[in-house]
Amino acid sequence: MKHGVISRLALSDCAKTCMLASSPVFRRQQFLIRSLGGAGDHQTNFARMQNLKSVEVDAESIVRAITRPLDPSRHKGQAGKIAVIGGCREYTGAPYFAAISALKIGADLSHVFCTKDAAPVIKSYSPELIVHPVLEESYSIRDEDKKSIASKVLSEVDKWMERFDCLVIGPGLGRDPFLLDCVSEIMRYAKKSNIPMVIDGDGLFLVTNNLDLVSGYALAVLTPNVNEYKRLVQKVLSSEVNDPDAPQELLSLAKKIGGVTILRKGKSDVISDGETVKSVSIYGSPRRCGGQGDILSGSVAVFLSWARQHILSADPNKNLSSKNPAVLGCIAGSALMRKAASLAFLNKKRSTVTGDIIECLGRSFEDISPAT
Amino acid sequence: MKHGVISRLALSDCAKTCMLASSPVFRRQQFLIRSLGGAGDHQTNFARMQNLKSVEVDAESIVRAITRPLDPSRHKGQAGKIAVIGGCREYTGAPYFAAISALKIGADLSHVFCTKDAAPVIKSYSPELIVHPVLEESYSIRDEDKKSIASKVLSEVDKWMERFDCLVIGPGLGRDPFLLDCVSEIMRYAKKSNIPMVIDGDGLFLVTNNLDLVSGYALAVLTPNVNEYKRLVQKVLSSEVNDPDAPQELLSLAKKIGGVTILRKGKSDVISDGETVKSVSIYGSPRRCGGQGDILSGSVAVFLSWARQHILSADPNKNLSSKNPAVLGCIAGSALMRKAASLAFLNKKRSTVTGDIIECLGRSFEDISPAT
Numbered sequence: 001m002k003h004g005v006i007s008r009l010a011l012s013d014c015a016k017t018c019m020l021a022s023s024p025v026f027r028r029q030q031f032l033i034r035s036l037g038g039a040g041d042h043q044t045n046f047a048r049m050q051n052l053k054s055v056e057v058d059a060e061s062i063v064r065a066i067t068r069p070l071d072p073s074r075h076k077g078q079a080g081k082i083a084v085i086g087g088c089r090e091y092t093g094a095p096y097f098a099a100i101s102a103l104k105i106g107a108d109l110s111h112v113f114c115t116k117d118a119a120p121v122i123k124s125y126s127p128e129l130i131v132h133p134v135l136e137e138s139y140s141i142r143d144e145d146k147k148s149i150a151s152k153v154l155s156e157v158d159k160w161m162e163r164f165d166c167l168v169i170g171p172g173l174g175r176d177p178f179l180l181d182c183v184s185e186i187m188r189y190a191k192k193s194n195i196p197m198v199i200d201g202d203g204l205f206l207v208t209n210n211l212d213l214v215s216g217y218a219l220a221v222l223t224p225n226v227n228e229y230k231r232l233v234q235k236v237l238s239s240e241v242n243d244p245d246a247p248q249e250l251l252s253l254a255k256k257i258g259g260v261t262i263l264r265k266g267k268s269d270v271i272s273d274g275e276t277v278k279s280v281s282i283y284g285s286p287r288r289c290g291g292q293g294d295i296l297s298g299s300v301a302v303f304l305s306w307a308r309q310h311i312l313s314a315d316p317n318k319n320l321s322s323k324n325p326a327v328l329g330c331i332a333g334s335a336l337m338r339k340a341a342s343l344a345f346l347n348k349k350r351s352t353v354t355g356d357i358i359e360c361l362g363r364s365f366e367d368i369s370p371a372t
Numbered sequence: 373m374k375h376g377v378i379s380r381l382a383l384s385d386c387a388k389t390c391m392l393a394s395s396p397v398f399r400r401q402q403f404l405i406r407s408l409g410g411a412g413d414h415q416t417n418f419a420r421m422q423n424l425k426s427v428e429v430d431a432e433s434i435v436r437a438i439t440r441p442l443d444p445s446r447h448k449g450q451a452g453k454i455a456v457i458g459g460c461r462e463y464t465g466a467p468y469f470a471a472i473s474a475l476k477i478g479a480d481l482s483h484v485f486c487t488k489d490a491a492p493v494i495k496s497y498s499p500e501l502i503v504h505p506v507l508e509e510s511y512s513i514r515d516e517d518k519k520s521i522a523s524k525v526l527s528e529v530d531k532w533m534e535r536f537d538c539l540v541i542g543p544g545l546g547r548d549p550f551l552l553d554c555v556s557e558i559m560r561y562a563k564k565s566n567i568p569m570v571i572d573g574d575g576l577f578l579v580t581n582n583l584d585l586v587s588g589y590a591l592a593v594l595t596p597n598v599n600e601y602k603r604l605v606q607k608v609l610s611s612e613v614n615d616p617d618a619p620q621e622l623l624s625l626a627k628k629i630g631g632v633t634i635l636r637k638g639k640s641d642v643i644s645d646g647e648t649v650k651s652v653s654i655y656g657s658p659r660r661c662g663g664q665g666d667i668l669s670g671s672v673a674v675f676l677s678w679a680r681q682h683i684l685s686a687d688p689n690k691n692l693s694s695k696n697p698a699v700l701g702c703i704a705g706s707a708l709m710r711k712a713a714s715l716a717f718l719n720k721k722r723s724t725v726t727g728d729i730i731e732c733l734g735r736s737f738e739d740i741s742p743a744t
Contacts, residue, residue: 070658070659070722071658072639072656072657072658073638073639074658074660075597075598075599075638075660076597076660076661076662076664076665077660077662078660079659079660103661103723103725104723104725105722105723106659106722106723107661108660108661108662109661109662120489120492120493123464123465123493124493124496124497126465126727127464127465127466127468127469127497127663127726127727128465128661128662128663128725128726128727129465130462130463130465130662131462131464132462133461133462361723362720362721362722362723362724363723365721365722365723366721366722366723370721371658371721371722
């Protein structure tokens with residue numbers, strides 16, 4: 001079952017096909033098939049990849065194609081429910097940035113699962129988020145209580161899990177061993193339940209040392225920066241990064257981890273699921289203030305869940321089911337983040353901070369795909 | 373004593389009547405009588421309901437008719453004192469949204485009664501609110517202390533109760549059994565004291581499983597969304613929701629709970645007290661971000677209390693006493709919320725969040741009913 005996707009629509013009669021042919025949904029599906037190379041494009045693309053070139057995609061068109069239409073008859077939750085697993089005694093900004101970005105892009109509900117110390121602070125940043133103070137760090141518990149506390153943490157998180165369309169694992173997670181053990185269990189549960197995961201920050205530290213958490217899971221996205229990418233390559237390919245722009249290495253890395261999708265952040269964002277390598281180079285900003293990766297992870301989570309819904313509801317005859325929603329989500333998330341960063345920089349220049357970029361997400365989205 | 377209303381004004385002489393005839397108050401009363409069908413309209417409306425159609429009302433005129441005039445000679449509290457019962461370890465945004473909306477619409481004082489964990493966070497959202505950290509959840513108390521703590525919680529809340537013009541029960545309340553037991557007692561006290569209640573979110577979970585808390589109480593308003601409505605219908609009518617747009621079902625539901633008013637949220641908001649079915653379809657937004665229901669509950673609370681004051685002070689000969697302030701409050705609250713949501717969406721599009729809608733409440737109100 002590729003990408004955990006089951007085609008739900010089985011249109012068999014001409015009437016339905018004709019009706020679809022004129023619909024915006026149909027036109028978006030057709031666009032996706034064209035822009036990503038049509039049926040059986042994986043082999044073609046793979047052959048192309050031997051030339052070691054990533055393909056710059058028309059990212060804005062992909063944003064338009066997968067964006068979930070607004071419809072007054074829909075109800076709360078149908079445009080996406082995202083959860084960020086992160087936030088500890090040390091870090092509270094990162095999970096906030098990821099979660100609020102998801103809301104500003106159009107998710108209906110955005111949750112944060114963090115430690116008890118982090119929760120009141122993250123809550124106070126914004127009443128828009130639902131913040132669950134359920135995680136624990138070693139410093140606050142005794143060794144003999146660890147087993148029972150871990151079990152309690154997991155049961156509190158698991159009862160929510162199935163409601164979410166995508167998890168973001170890692171922003172501000174920290175590296176406490178007990179906390180990371182609990183998060184490993186959450187990831188195992190999510191994988192078993194076919195819930196997509198975007199893994200960033202300390203989540204990448206966890207995954208690099210425990211590849212089985214994502215290995216072979218097509219609904220996992222890793223979003224490493226230069227250093228996180230180096231560590232992944234060392235661990236997985238047992239080699240050093242010679243040319244950080246080499247698409248072949250990225251493709252091999254994604255393939256070796258069993259077809260997860262990797263978005264390597266940089267001057268261009270380069271994306272591979274082990275079968276294709278795409279790049280997004282539009283817009284962007286020279287400012288490298290901390291927190292931009294968190295916006296990206298929240299954005300990718302929303303677009304991944306929309307792309308997945310889009311593919312799930314597509315006509316099975318149109319071969320959309322061969323498209324990877326994780327790759328589409330990365331392309332769209334990258335494009336929107338880069339446009340928002342460029343808009344914020346235009347206005348704030350050197351003083352641009354992450355909050356300024358978040359404030360530009362709405363206008364950037366509207367410029368790319370107006371919500372008529 | 374219909375709707376718990378006693379006509380306080382008993383104008384007997386011609387002079388008073390003539391004076392009233394030219395006053396804005398009198399004109400608003402006349403409008404209400406016309407717009408809601410005049411004396412004895414319940415039977416007429418009930419007959420109409422057999423055709424299974426809800427009646428779209430002139431909601432903006434109702435907002436104008438029941439809005440309490442501003443008058444420099446009035447003192448603090450006379451434009452409304454609202455209390456929200458909600459806010460626990462998990463949820464802090466929802467009670468804030470409800471309470472601040474009540475203030476932004478024109479209430480003079482807005483209180484929140486929440487748990488000790490939630491209070492500092494809700495206080496940090498805004499210094500405008502009065503936040504009482506009085507509720508308790510099971511995790512923080514021992515079984516043997518429950519009885520004495522419950523008694524303490526109730527005495528702390530009860531001493532405030534009679535000051536309020538309306539309670540909002542449920543935003544961010546959570547589902548802790550001990551906390552819900554305490555809130556049940558608060559509701560019983562409010563019902564006995566004829567204090568209106570708007571029940572939303574986890575308050576609806578409580579009421580669905582304990583219908584006696586509101587049954588037969590004409591000053592109770594329930595504001596279910598699609599899923600909460602389904603659960604209510606299953607519980608009360610022992611049936612499934614076949615057509616979510618069917619007014620007859622909503623009417624039967626309200627009637628079966630003894631004439632409470634139900635505002636069923638959706639593409640159109642549909643309102644019934646078991647005798648009439650009205651709908652409000654103006655404005656609105658396709659964005660379904662969490663928190664909009666909290667704005668609505670705070671809005672309905674203010675308008676309900678104003679409608680009640682308006683009816684209480686009306687000429688008894690004008691049959692205004694047959695009007696249900698709960699229905700009027702729902703219509704006005706729905707119209708204002710929908711207008712604010714549409715204004716916010718015009719500006720923020722997909723990135724609209726609940727805070728953006730709250731910021732539009734004032735302008736929306738001014739557009740509908742200028743505070744000359």
